[in-house]
Amino acid sequence: MKLEKNVLLAPYTTIRIGGTARFMCFPSDFAELSKAIRWAKEEGLPVFLLGRGANTIFGDYYGLVINTSRLNGMKIFHAGEKVLLEAQCGVRLSQVVKLALELNLEGIYKLAGFPATVGGAVAMNAGAFGTEISHYLKSLLVMDWEGNVEKISAEDVKFDYRSSPFPDMGIVLMAELELKRAELDVRHEQNLIKERRRRTQPINMPTSGSTFKNPPGQYAGKLLEMVGMKGYRVGDVAFSHLHANFLVNLGDGRYEDALKILLEAKRRVYEEFGIYLEEEVKVVESCSTHGGQV
Structure with a gap:
């Protein structure tokens, strides 16, 4: 190789x-x-x-x-009102959403617009508009860091808000998703979601997506806006004017500037509200033993 x-x-x-x-x-x-x-x-x-x-x-x-x-293989199995989908870790989540729209499958279409792979979406338990990818998982094929491969039931994996045991537990090689046919027209619902994203998120700019996790009972974007971070800029890295929890690259953004703006945001929110914001974005440095999957 x-x-x-x-x-x-x-x-x-x-x-x-x-x-x-x-x-x-x-x-x-x-x-x-x-x-x-x-x-x-x-x-x-x-x-x-x-x-x-x-x-x-x-x-x-x-x-x-x-x-x-x-690693982008995908297989589809029809079982009555259900559809089983086996997707390797490198399959784009957008491909899964496209299939859900074509077959009018419920729920997972809400993840439209996530520029992630299936493996990364599982590792971070990607979610939006009241749903998470873990809701649709039936089983996972996982390789541990010694190279051993095992198929495990999704019920045996502890998923939390925007987190999972991966990659510490191992590497997600393949996900088996169980999707149900919807009664409503999912294309109409998805179009409403796309329009909402267009109005409220910087979808046409280089962005890392949601920067911080929402604290319990709060919205990170609202807290950031209240402390003046909406539109705040360090070099060519800024929090979007559309959504204060979206970090964007205005042209020549640098890693060092991203670190500075993240620290400033956390400092302001903590000093004003006593709330410690936890990153949803992964800041990747060489010191970690195991990496991530995004």
Whole structure:
């Protein structure tokens, strides 16, 4: 398997910010993925699993970035009013949403617009408009960090708000989703969601998506707006004028500026409300033992 060296990371993230990865590879099957992980372990290198780079801000990464974009197989099984979908980790979530619209399947269409892969969506338990991807999971094929592969029931995995045991528990290789046919017209509902996103989110700018998780009973965007962070700028990194919880790259955004603006936002909210904001975006540095999957 070919290893690419000194790879610029910005083009592989949705916010277009990033330093350099010492190594990057593009496995085309699970055997190559396992081989890459074993190699990194032998070399003492950290590993980061990268899908589409949503919710990710990179600095320089002194390790191996494994790009899962070629692990993109998908199978569909029809079972009466249900549809079972097996999707490898590198399948784009938009492909799943497109299928849901074509077959008029309920629920998961609400995740339209997420620039994530299936693996990354599972790892962060992606959600919006009252639904989460974990609601539709039946089973997962997981590889632990020793290279062992196991199929596990989704019921045995503890999912929380925007979090899961992955990647610490292992790498999501494949997800089996169980989707039901809807009674309502999901295309109409999805169009309403798309229009709401268009009005309230910077969908036409390089962005990492939601920056902070909503604290219990609060909205991070509202708190940030109340402390003057809406439109606040450090260099070419800013919080959007449309939504205070969306970080955007205005042109030449740098990792260092992203760190500064994140710290300033957390400081202001804590000093004003006594609330500590927790990042939803992943700030990726080389010091971590295991990487993420986004």
